[in-house]
Amino acid sequence: MNRYIIITIFAACTLGASAQSSIDKVLRSVEVNNKELKANRHYVAARKIEAKLDNNLTDPTVIYTHQYGNKEGLGIQGELVAEQWFDFPTVYTRRSRLSRAKGDSYDRQSDELRQQILLQAKELCIDLIYLNQQKSILQQRLHNAEQLSALFAKRLDKGDANILEVNKIDLELLNARNEARINETTREAKLDELTVLNGDSTLIFTDTVYPPAAVPLSFADLRQEALPANKQLLSLQSEKKAALCQVDVSQAKGLPGVALGYRLNTVAGGERFNGFLVGLSIPLFSNHNRVKQAKAQTLFTDIQLESATSLVENDLLRLYNRSTALKTSIDEYSSALKNQNNLVLLNKAIMNGQISMIEYFADITTFYQSLQNYMQLQNEYYKVMAELYKFKL
Numbered sequence: 001m002n003r004y005i006i007i008t009i010f011a012a013c014t015l016g017a018s019a020q021s022s023i024d025k026v027l028r029s030v031e032v033n034n035k036e037l038k039a040n041r042h043y044v045a046a047r048k049i050e051a052k053l054d055n056n057l058t059d060p061t062v063i064y065t066h067q068y069g070n071k072e073g074l075g076i077q078g079e080l081v082a083e084q085w086f087d088f089p090t091v092y093t094r095r096s097r098l099s100r101a102k103g104d105s106y107d108r109q110s111d112e113l114r115q116q117i118l119l120q121a122k123e124l125c126i127d128l129i130y131l132n133q134q135k136s137i138l139q140q141r142l143h144n145a146e147q148l149s150a151l152f153a154k155r156l157d158k159g160d161a162n163i164l165e166v167n168k169i170d171l172e173l174l175n176a177r178n179e180a181r182i183n184e185t186t187r188e189a190k191l192d193e194l195t196v197l198n199g200d201s202t203l204i205f206t207d208t209v210y211p212p213a214a215v216p217l218s219f220a221d222l223r224q225e226a227l228p229a230n231k232q233l234l235s236l237q238s239e240k241k242a243a244l245c246q247v248d249v250s251q252a253k254g255l256p257g258v259a260l261g262y263r264l265n266t267v268a269g270g271e272r273f274n275g276f277l278v279g280l281s282i283p284l285f286s287n288h289n290r291v292k293q294a295k296a297q298t299l300f301t302d303i304q305l306e307s308a309t310s311l312v313e314n315d316l317l318r319l320y321n322r323s324t325a326l327k328t329s330i331d332e333y334s335s336a337l338k339n340q341n342n343l344v345l346l347n348k349a350i351m352n353g354q355i356s357m358i359e360y361f362a363d364i365t366t367f368y369q370s371l372q373n374y375m376q377l378q379n380e381y382y383k384v385m386a387e388l389y390k391f392k393l
């Protein structure tokens with residue numbers, strides 16, 4: 001029985017086949033239900049509208065002046081002025097282009113936030129797969145400890161075992177129960193985190209199989225695929241484009257503005273004078289240093305993009321090297337554990353009195369520690385791979 005349990009657990013750790021669909025379902029659910037993403041969608045919509053407001057016409061002005069004479073016979077006279085100011089036509093075209101660039105930038109920032117949250121959810125799923133695997137191992141360990149405890153309690157009654165052996169087994173039973181309890185507490189905490197990411201909607205995740213991981217042929221291949229699709233870099237590129245558009249707008253604002261309107265004057269005796277009003281504004285002061293400020297902002301986004309590209313590439317190389325090292329360790333453990341049935345042999349040997357209690361616990365501790373190391377390496381490897389390929393989320 002124990003042998004088949006070990007084989008089943010090892011196969012679950014080794015065969016990455018069906019978990020992908022479960023994780024995909026979780027990610028789709030989180031994308032729809034996550035409260036931060038919901039709030040961000042409304043925030044982006046508001047910022048896009050705000051970006052368009054700058055291109056609206058100024059409000060028209062209507063002024064009426066009613067004047068009373070202070071000399072006899074002067075009578076009453078009034079003045080009505082209605083006018084509308086316009087920027088130079090080029091300004092509207094460039095501001096429209098700036099509005100679209102800002103909208104693209106907000107979308108890119110939203111994509112970056114979405115990726116961060118989905119990566120967090122995926123890493124939680126990977127941790128849960130590890131904890132579910134560990135739960136199976138610990139249940140098996142607890143079952144073995146209970147069997148040995150019952151067996152040696154009977155042997156103690158018959159005089160075939162001593163109290164030291166019984167105490168050691170009882171201590172193993174206590175440790176197995178405690179580790180199973182801690183594992184379950186940790187697993188529930190991870191599920192709670194996943195529930196929060198899912199907008200407080202409960203998710204059930206019982207997978208014990210990791211999703212297949214795409215392994216790059218080389219770092220050059222990975223770099224060529226990952227850098228152009230990196231959400232952070234795409235967001236910074238959008239900010240750079242918006243900064244360049246802002247330079248164009250600032251330069252266009254150096255052109256004169258025009259006012260068109262209507263003017264009506266009334267004087268005593270019922271005489272009226274009316275006509276068109278044309279005005280011109282020369283931006284000698286209002287646009288002072290705006291172009292310099294916009295160009296400085298462009299230089300900032302250039303350097304920021306260059307720095308971020310370097311950091312992303314270095315981080316990519318670090319993760320790639322880490323993944324290859326972990327894969328080598330996993331393969332070594334896999335080769336060593338593939339045909340292991342030490343637990344079966346150890347249980348038979350201790351029950352038949354062929355080995356001492358000290359030998360049994362020395363060997364079983366090594367076996368469980370090796371299996372635990374193998375599962376931890378897998379957990380870290382799949383999280384590294386998830387981060388390497390986060391650009392696909």
